[in-house]
Amino acid sequence: MTWLKPSWQSVLAILFCLIAFALGAMSKPEAAAMAEPTATIVYPYMGTKGLILGLLLVAALVSAVRLAPIVEAVILFIGAHAAAWLLIKGIGGFEGTALAPYFLALAAAWLLAWRCVALLSSLRPATSGAKTGLRLIIPAIFGAWILIIWEAVTRGAGIPFILLPPPSAIGARIANSLPILGSDVRQTIFKAVLIGYIVGNLAGFVVAILADRVPFLRRGLLPIGNMVSALPIIGVAPIMVMWFGFDWPSKAAVVIIMTFFPMLVNTVAGLAASGHMERDLMRTYASAYWPTLLKLRLPAAMPFIFNALKINSTLALIGAIVAEFFGTPVVGMGFRISTEVGRMNIDMVWAEIAVAALAGSVFYGVVALIERAVTFWHPSVRGG
Amino acid sequence: MDSFRSKIIPVTSILAGVVVIWYVFAVILNAPFQRDLDSRANQSPGTVEFIGKTLSQPKPTLPAPHQVAVNFFENTFLRSITSNRSLVYNAWVTLSSTLLGFAFGTALGIVIAVGIVHVTTLDRSLMPWIIASQTIPILAVAPMIIVVLAAVGITGLIPKALISTYLSFFPVAVGMVKGLRSPEIMHLDLMHTYNASRSQTFWKLRVPASVPFLFTSMKVAVAASLVGAIVGELPTGAVAGIGAKLLSGAYYSQTIDIWSALVAGSIVAALLVMVVGIAGRLVDRAMGGRPA
Numbered sequence: 001m002t003w004l005k006p007s008w009q010s011v012l013a014i015l016f017c018l019i020a021f022a023l024g025a026m027s028k029p030e031a032a033a034m035a036e037p038t039a040t041i042v043y044p045y046m047g048t049k050g051l052i053l054g055l056l057l058v059a060a061l062v063s064a065v066r067l068a069p070i071v072e073a074v075i076l077f078i079g080a081h082a083a084a085w086l087l088i089k090g091i092g093g094f095e096g097t098a099l100a101p102y103f104l105a106l107a108a109a110w111l112l113a114w115r116c117v118a119l120l121s122s123l124r125p126a127t128s129g130a131k132t133g134l135r136l137i138i139p140a141i142f143g144a145w146i147l148i149i150w151e152a153v154t155r156g157a158g159i160p161f162i163l164l165p166p167p168s169a170i171g172a173r174i175a176n177s178l179p180i181l182g183s184d185v186r187q188t189i190f191k192a193v194l195i196g197y198i199v200g201n202l203a204g205f206v207v208a209i210l211a212d213r214v215p216f217l218r219r220g221l222l223p224i225g226n227m228v229s230a231l232p233i234i235g236v237a238p239i240m241v242m243w244f245g246f247d248w249p250s251k252a253a254v255v256i257i258m259t260f261f262p263m264l265v266n267t268v269a270g271l272a273a274s275g276h277m278e279r280d281l282m283r284t285y286a287s288a289y290w291p292t293l294l295k296l297r298l299p300a301a302m303p304f305i306f307n308a309l310k311i312n313s314t315l316a317l318i319g320a321i322v323a324e325f326f327g328t329p330v331v332g333m334g335f336r337i338s339t340e341v342g343r344m345n346i347d348m349v350w351a352e353i354a355v356a357a358l359a360g361s362v363f364y365g366v367v368a369l370i371e372r373a374v375t376f377w378h379p380s381v382r383g384g
Numbered sequence: 385m386d387s388f389r390s391k392i393i394p395v396t397s398i399l400a401g402v403v404v405i406w407y408v409f410a411v412i413l414n415a416p417f418q419r420d421l422d423s424r425a426n427q428s429p430g431t432v433e434f435i436g437k438t439l440s441q442p443k444p445t446l447p448a449p450h451q452v453a454v455n456f457f458e459n460t461f462l463r464s465i466t467s468n469r470s471l472v473y474n475a476w477v478t479l480s481s482t483l484l485g486f487a488f489g490t491a492l493g494i495v496i497a498v499g500i501v502h503v504t505t506l507d508r509s510l511m512p513w514i515i516a517s518q519t520i521p522i523l524a525v526a527p528m529i530i531v532v533l534a535a536v537g538i539t540g541l542i543p544k545a546l547i548s549t550y551l552s553f554f555p556v557a558v559g560m561v562k563g564l565r566s567p568e569i570m571h572l573d574l575m576h577t578y579n580a581s582r583s584q585t586f587w588k589l590r591v592p593a594s595v596p597f598l599f600t601s602m603k604v605a606v607a608a609s610l611v612g613a614i615v616g617e618l619p620t621g622a623v624a625g626i627g628a629k630l631l632s633g634a635y636y637s638q639t640i641d642i643w644s645a646l647v648a649g650s651i652v653a654a655l656l657v658m659v660v661g662i663a664g665r666l667v668d669r670a671m672g673g674r675p676a
Contacts, residue, residue, distance in 0.1 A: 117505050118505040120508075121504050121505050121508035121509070122504065139508070139509050139511075139513060142509035142510065142513060143513060162532070162535060163535065163536065164532070216394050219390060219394040219395070220395045220397060223395050224398060230603070230607040230654065230657045231607075231653050231654075232607075232610055232611045232614050232646075232649045232650070234614065235614060235626075235630055235642075235649055236646065237630075238634035238642055239639065241634065242445070242634070242637065243445065325618055326634050337525075341531050346528070346532070357516075
C-alpha cells in the first residue's frame, strides 16, 4: 500500500460525499420531485448533482494516492473550487431550500481546500519568486473560502437579507453605488483621516524631539503619554464635534488627538534605541546634537516611528468614522453606516465596511511598503 | 524608588501646566458666549468678574477643571449607586461588558495563538488575515453588529462584549504567538533530549515562557476592550453606560457631563490596566521570577 497515503481531510471528504449520496435530495424541491416522480418539478442540481459529488469524490480519491505534492494540490484546488462554484451557482433561484447533502458537499469541498492549503504550506520552493507567490496564494485561498462559505451558507440556508447579505449582493451594491461611496471616501478619508493623520503624527514627532532635547519634559511626558495611550480617547469625539462643528475639521481633530500619543511615546522610545557604541563613535567624531540626531538616532528610531505610523493608520480611520456618529453633514462613511443601519439597508452598510476595510488595508500596506524602503537595513526586513 | 522620585516632580509640574492651560482656554473659549449674554443683559462686568462668570457657565464650551471635578464628585459619591445618573452605576454597566469581552477575547486570542504555533496550515493562512482584520475599522461595524443581534433577539451584554472581544483578541493572539515561540532552540533541544512529548514541551516550556508576553498584551487588550464597550454603547439608543453618558451629553450639550464621563472612563481604564499589571507581577512572582 505504498501508493496510498490518505489524509484525514480526504477521508472525511469521501465520507461526507457518500453520506450525501445516501441521503439523496440536495434541496426541498428535489425531495418533492422524488416523492412525486410523475410531476414535473424544476429543482436545483438537476444535471449537476452527480458532477459535483463526483468531482469531490475523484479529487479526494486522487489526493489519497501518493503523488507529487504540487500535482495533488493543483487537482484538489480545481476539484474543490469547481464543486463550490457549481454548488453556489446551482442554488440560485432556490435560496433557503438546501438540505443536509448540500452542506455536506460544501464541507467536503472545504476539507479538500484545506488539504490543498496544507500541501501548499508544506512546499519549500527554491526560487524566491515562487516563495512570494505561495505566501500570497495561501492566505488568498483562505480568504476566498471565507467568502465561499459565507455565500453558500447564507443562500443555502436562506438567512434573511437583513441579518447577513451574501457577498455577491454586497459586491453588486458596491458596483451600483460607486458615486455615493466615492463621496463618502472623499469626505472621511481624504479630508478627515489624511489631514488628521499627518498633523497628529507631525505634532507627536516634534514634541518627541522637544522632549528629547529637554530631559525634564521627557521624564514628565513619558508616563503621561503611556497612561493616555490606555485611555478611551475616542470619548473626546462629541466634544470635538461641539467645538469644531459638523464638518471634517472636528473629525480631523479627533484623529490628531488619537494619533498624537502613540507617535510621541514610540518616537521617544526610538530615540533611545541607538546603542552606546554608536553614540560613542559619534562623540569621537565631535558630532554635535543635531548631526547625531539626523545621522544616527533618527535612522535608528525609524522602526519605532513606523510602528507608530502603522498603529495610527488604523486608529485614524476608527477615530474619523466614530466621530461621525456624533454629528456630520450628510456625507461620510460613519454617517452612511449609522443611517443605513437605521433604514435596514444592511447591504449598503456592508458595502461601506468593505470599502473601509479596503482603505484601511491599503493605508496600512502603503505605510508598510514605505517602511521596507526606509528601514532596509533592519534585520526583520533583510530576513536575516 | 529613585526613578519614581525623579519622575514625580516633572510629572506633577506638567500636569499642573496642563491644568493652567486648561483654565486659560476655558476662559478664552467661553468668553464669546459670555460677552453675548452680558451685552444682552446690558451688563458690563469687570475683568475679574467676567472671568469668574466664564468659569461657571452651566453649559460651557470648555468646562473648567473645578466644574468637572464637582460634577464628577456629585455623580460618583453623592448619588445612590442604583440611580441611572450615578457614574458608578454607568461605569459598572460599561465595566461588566468590558470584562466579559476581555475574557472572551483573551480566551480566543490564546486559542488562536496555540493553533498558529502548532498547525503550519493555520500559521501560513490565518496570520495575514488576523493582521488584516485589524485594519478594518471594527468600531464602524459596531452599530450594525448591535442592531443585527438585536433583530435576532440578542440584546444587553453580549453584543457589546462581542465588540470588545474583537478588539481585544488581536493583541493577545499576536503576543501569545510571540511568547509561545520565545523559547530558544537550546531549550527546545533540551526538551527533545528528555524525550518530551509535544504536550509536555507545550505545558512545561512554552506556556511558562509565554506568561510575560501574555500579561503585556493583556494590558493592551483590556484598554482596547474598554474602548470597544464604550463605542458599543453608542448605537444602542443610550440606555446606560459611559458611552451612553457621552451620547446623551452630546445630544443635550451637557458638556460638563461629557467631561466627567470621560474622567470616569479614564479612571476605569487606568484601574483595569493597573489590575492586570499587578496580576502579572503576582503570577511572575508565584512562578519564581526574579525582579530584572
